Amino acid sequence: MDLIGPTSQSYISQRTRLHYVDWGNAGAPPLILLHGGRDHCRNWDWTAEALREDWHVICPDLRGHGDSEWNNNGHYPIMGFVFDLSQLIHQLQLAPVTIVAHSLGGNIAIRYTGLYPENVRKLVAIEGLGPSPKVQAERREKPYHQHWIEWIDKKREASSRQPKRYATFEGALSRMHEANSYLTAEQARHLTLHAVMRNEDGTFSWKFDPHLHAWPLDDVSSRGLQEMWGRITCPTRFIYGADSWASNPEKDGRLAYFGDNVSVTEYERAGHWVHHDRFTDFVKELRDFL
Template identity: 30%
Template sequence: MSIGQKGHDVQNTGDDHFVDIKGMQFHYVTWGDPSLPVLICLHGLRGYARTFDMIAHKMQDRCYVVALDQRGRGDTDWDPDRNYYTDQYVSDLEAFIDALNFKRVHLLGHSMGGANALMYTGRHPDRVVSLILEDSGPGAANPGSAGVARIFEELKKTPMAFSSWDEAEAFWRTARPNVSDAAIASRVKNSLKELEGELVWKHDQAGIAACRISPADGRGAPDLWPSVDRVDCPALILRGAKSDYLKLETATAVCERNDRFAMHEIAAAGHYVHDDNLTDFMKVVDPFLEENAGR
């Protein structure tokens, strides 16, 4: 494994880096002082590292914030074998944390990233200082919920290219009608690139959709309840009050099963919690990190 820095993107906060893991180049962004406690942020299914731009600068006074482009997303390499499954994401995270020589970390994960963070914590409870799940929990990704049905439809109907930035912006505004203008601008800028006169996805849209809609045998959404049982650090589960993805009953059951978890509903937020209501998101996350960053 080798680590290299790409440099600073003057149009955004944070510094861009690359690390080689098992022959793939992984991109990540950092904010703050490397001597501070490490907070690793993991995005959702079609997300990217810089989705955490809006919150990283609010947390960098107490944490060294590290946001990873998971395989097939952002500026990280695509997997030619389309291995976009939870066990592989967690294996990547294990290798990433070891490559950067992080001994103990705080984890924050949204949706798919939350599942990956939870499974990592279950595997390595001694290395995780605190855990934050953003609209993510056991069974949330299983077929049957309105949120999963919505995501499947999005994956099936998403265009592979756009003819203009305005067209791309209109797509994202239709797909995410409730998120802020800043969140839409972030998606347009960070999820697309120009190629041969068109705008195409940075993420492996076709590969990710195939794995999510028609997973290989035995490689669908994993059972995360055993991971919940093994969490032995302070943990938050944050549910958007209007979420169609994570059920209130599930979030409540997590806390009943493991009293290390505390659940908060974020008002006026759906599945994309920090994009929908950043102010109330930070009202919960900020004191949680302040209390636990020094542990």
């Protein structure tokens, strides 16, 4: 079968136009690939190309990311992202759907699956559980009012600062390599190509909203999250990189809030972006698990 694509599409959620790419093969089972924070949907291109013969692959740009619109108020609560995902699945009638997600996308997908367990056939989340118990404990030691003061300061900084401009594409490419040293030259160039926009003066800036640096404090409680986690019934795989900053739930105790349907894989010689750092092994695991 000769598949074309990906094709750019859009849908409306919370009065905002959001972008996604559709890799074709609409008659196949639906598979959503959801990117992480300050990333974009085209970071999944290699995975989508590997799976598109067997799946109808859809890769959304989160609001404030990629080619999706920014929020006018610069406020991005996680449950707002969860609503966007629920709207995509609802509007395109994708349920029951399989989801593979990374980092922030993993956090969103895990919450959605806990809310609507009947809508997800299988779930793979790469480092998507958010801050570790250790980090959360450290945060609780700081006075509550201080968190809000720091958030206001970050918002003001984001409002007063112009998006960083790189004089050349190579400057942005260098920053991409700096963020993930595991990337090959080909991977870094491809990711940067879809991550930047050219400004009117010929410089390059990242597409994501600078306000994404100021993470909202209003969120679901730890107890609420744990309840959502316990509601997940589909086969679920959590993937971690041994060299990442993220905490493995099998080692930090968070796996206890999930059922026997959840398992964990850890990759040596991999950081936060396991799907790039160990691509061949990652795709093999996906094929076997899905």
